[in-house]
Amino acid sequence: MNEAAPAPWRKALRRFKRNPPAMTALLALMLIAAFCLFGPLISPHAYDRVYPDYVKAPASLAAHPSEEEARSGLETIAAHMHAHIADGTLQGDMARVTLQGDRPIDERLLAYFERSGLFGKPDIVERRDDGRTIMVDAPIHHVTFLAGADSNGRDLLVRMMIGGRVSLLVGALASLVALAIGIAWGAAAGYLGGRVDMMMMRIVDILYALPFIFFVILLIVFFGRHFVLIFVAIGAIEWLDMARIVRGQTLSLKRQEFVLAAEALGIGAAGVVRRHIVPNLVGPVLAYLTLLAPRIILLESFLSFLGLGVQEPMTSLGVLVSEGARGIEDSPGLLFFPALLLSLMLFSLNFVGDGLRDALDPKER
């Protein structure tokens, strides 16, 4: 299909473009994807960097440490150094502190400055009283947590981006697994027809009645929380609908003239399915795929919520939501932001899927 896009596709595209909710959702989806994919590259935080001083810091635009936080941090450091603060001034990015001890201060203990995460490497400006008093300059490390910090003191915003990546990736990969199995099974059943079709669809019916989610949970509990296992398992249970849709389409395609023509020319069953049936399935399959992706993302979040998803320090939106739900009393933001991102993601995928279905299959309207 190298020549100009065939008319049905162009028509479908036009129909999609005339659907404001679907176009808005598509834009939102692209923004979310860009946010998740490129966000971590721009973010000043690493997703697994722990700031022990900022556990459950609320979301805010203001930089940490605040004056108060810096002072209490200094006091903690001074206590570690067996000294007290005689004088401390905070000026912009610098803190000038005078430490006083009963005995000479061990200067190796200045390492506590860096260890706290609030300050950088301190410079000794002045020593007095045989080292019982020292004056140091330490740079203040300013950090912002736009969406707050989690219960381990990690930046929530960058964790949401990483979690979004995982969710999108699982959604895409598991959809592909479901797609591959579903198309192969459905096209074969539909095209071969007769007894084979009956047997194959009977199997689908039986599998349909199984409590599959329970098997997925079993699989993951028993074989460990392996990333590949998660999306293969999800994909392997979500192909049933795909197989049904593909079979239905194949059955109607099979009776079309161009398929008869191909058969008359002596092309074998495999060839007809590959060259003539599968390409014509693209429309409905694409529409169903965009509706399948949110279901899979939801399933992955569900597993993660139960503690069966990806492992720390890696995260996914489901993990973040479940962590947020645990500490909802004192820091509702930890639930709110990941839940919002997850809902927006699912929401826009659903709308894009609905729009695609309407555009590709006007009969459905």
Added chain:
Amino acid sequence: MERMIIRRLLSVPPTMFLVVTLAFFLMRVAPGGPFNLARPLDPKVMENLQRIYQLDQPLWRQYLSYLASLLHGDLGPSFYWRDFSVSELFAKALPISAFLGASALALALIVGIAAGAAAAMRYRGPVDHVVTAAASIGVTVPNFVIAPLMQLGFGLSLKWLPVGGWGDGAPRYLILPIITLALPQIAAVSRLTRAAMIEALNSNHARTLRAYGLPTRVILKHALRAALIPVVSYIGPAAAALMTGSVVVENIFGIPGVGRYFIDGALNRDYTLVMGAVIVVAALILALNLLVDLAYAFIDPRVRHE
């Protein structure tokens, strides 16, 4: 009609057999066992335990003896809850889960059908827009997000209802779990009803009724009957979704139902308990699907006369 029922009934035993076999071997090929504790047991004790629970026998023999006892309705002893049999545990847990699920399903059907029908009657009016928007949100927002929000709103802030627990089934404890469980299904049912009702109201038979000048009430009755067909066929998937949802809801609200036993059992390698949970859930889903098919025939004369 009878042939359809018989065919459906005949498919139940092989499906159940498949469930039992899959679950049994899936669990047994997995590493770890019920008695692999953090502190290893004395080899002698381990040996005795293995013998008592027949874990020292070859796998195929364990499988056969499990199947045999299953045919007698015996789900075996629990490995983790040492003094209880699986049947005893479920005798307590199943009514709880079933009650939650049935209430949520009933709520979803009543509210969903009413909302969907109301939206369809005022197609593209304000009611329709509100219902459609609410349903889109309800379908997308997962219940493990809704549940903590409910706890925060009605439990912690307003203090109207308890945050969790079972409270021996006191109604106050049931409201939040049931609503949480029902919300996504309400959304799904209302969407289905709305779409089917719009189609039914535009169909030939509704037009004929209108042409005869019959009152709106009568037309609606006929349209609703036609619109219920896809809703009834959705009950099967809805029940399956409710069972999945109940795992989350029972977990969050701390309700001692089958879903909780399933997760705990899987984590503790409680072979018989997990098998029991899978079997019970599969049997419920199969039974419901069968009922749905029957209901279908009653509602839709085309199926009855096939």
